[in-house]
Amino acid sequence: MAAKTLYDKLWDAHLVKQQDDGSCLIYIDRHLLHEVTSPQAFEGLRIAGRKPWRIDTNLATPDHNVPTTFDERAIGVEGIEDPVSKIQVVTLDDNCDEFGITEFKMQDERQGIVHVVGPEQGATLPGMTVVCGDSHTATHGALGALAHGIGTSEVEHVLATQCLIQKKSQNMLVRVDGDLGEGVTSKDVVLAIIGVIGTAGGTGYAIEFGGKVFEGMSMEGRMTVCNMAIEAGARVGMVAVDQTTIDYVEGRPFSPKGANWDLAVAAWQDLHSDADAEFDHVVVLDGAGIAPQVTWGTSPEMVLPVFANVPDPAKEKDDVKASGIIRALEYMGLTADQAITDIQLDRVFIGSCTNSRIEDLRAAAAVVEGHQVAKTLKQALVVPGSGLVKAQAEAEGLHTIFTNAGLEWREPGCSMCLAMNADKLGAGEHCASTSNRNFEGRQGFGGRTHLVSPAMAAAAAIAGHFVDVRTFN
């Protein structure tokens, strides 16, 4: 039998039918829903008089719109001040109630960002196909699942048929060898990868992240990396299953139990690329060469080590690239060749589906402990990824470390990552953010986003500007 990549194996296991024209029907094991991309899909089902194919594969939670202040959350959905946000959250509740779909509603402790909740509950498992109307669904590939974002028409398609019509992607391996230096995290690794392959480098590919760095990485770290596969253009990012994966999954509420657990673990042993499997494209990085990263521009590929200076368009030979640099510097309010450590910050955001898990909060707390947020900062927010992450952090006393240092401790949700709720940047404000996109206006009209790791964001909050966390004290 021909050697297969992990992606080949996952694809083959879910192929229902291949048509003569090459289009494939792929079976979906887990469908996650949130309030922004699902209302039109449910409406479509109602109009066509269709019922969901398999209710038990669906799991929903509101995350994009939910307020994160304690006061607004305390009284439930009625407390959402923005009437338009409230309609979306209420609509999700109503749709889930009508169709009988399991939903962790806003007041449920299990509520949170859908990409934090899925793995945390064991609702996403190795070997599954996982989809959600959100591009960061690639996150779940960290468990050795085939996971990708879909549009609303496909949300309706999955609800109605349990399948998607797909074309197979090509295989890409991104291998990071060696060891990471002290203070260098999974976020720095994925930003460095995007810096190398570019925001469209993964278009048309499913990326497997392999090599010693990922083998030694925690599940939370792997989720951060796979989460940002889409920022490199790839819908799918994944990591092979190993003992770290299995240890993470064991005992979670939706994880298999008893005899089923043993069967599942046995089956999951095959969820890795065969040793002689061929990839269409291979990219290799040296882990030891990766420094803490900061994005300076308006695309995740506009990224540099913290000790670097922002580019000078006059030195760029390619006209298209030079004009892109000029436009980005202008939007970001930066001057050519300015040191990244000289960028003064207005706000800091620690959270999002990229970096709001317990490990992220621990890393940030370790940096800020015993310090005070810089007086020049308007706000530093810490938003846990789920109610359960919040509870865990509070049990460890992390919330006290944050609030003592002058950071705000919030309720779970997507928050300032995309500013659909009240947490947003003002025009011209610079933000050190642990989120995933630095597009123009992403965190608020005219806002200027710099993507960094939780430890780097925490250090920046104390200093008021970027600092190399490796030398920060």
Add this chain to the structure above:
Amino acid sequence: MQAFTQLTGITAPLDRANVDTDMIIPKQFLKSIKRSGFGPNLFDELRYLDEGQPDQDASKRPINPDFVLNFPRYKGAKILLAKDNFGCGSSREHAPWALLDFGISCVIAPSFADIFYNNCFKNGMLPITLLSEQVDQLFEDTQANKGFELTVDLETGVIRGSSAGDIAFSIDSFRRHCLLNGLDDIGLTLEQTSSIKRYEQKRQQQAPWLFN
């Protein structure tokens, strides 16, 4: 779904690479629970000088005279010319919905982001990938001739109207078939119900933990 067979219309050039879905339709407009009404907020941050909010009267907002879709010569554009990696970023289908609601049902670019590309076909829209040189030629044609129109013929797979002559393009045969006939994907898949059920039975034996 509306069928797409042939389209003739004003062609507007958006000379910018990596146009992301936040740019196409900013997040504050994603709160609608409908598929329509996004047109007035297409490219909101580029099109207007103020900060857009839901439920505004767009006709009263200050427009950005420097943004290409606001140029009188591109009024009523049905085809958008774009640069590399158009539609990158989020999976929001509000992006193609906004283009369609504005009146644009065909985008021509050297490359597209995967999810955006896929979402277009679900809405009777045609994204066409051409070589960079071909797209550059169309940019030149558009900029040189006021009122420049292209005709996109999906049936024959040809774009007509360029000074360089007809340009052939190709689309995956299944997607082409669905677009030409305005076919509903869900209806097509439900015709495969027995295959799906067979798959489920087999899968349940292999992986019982997935069927609780």
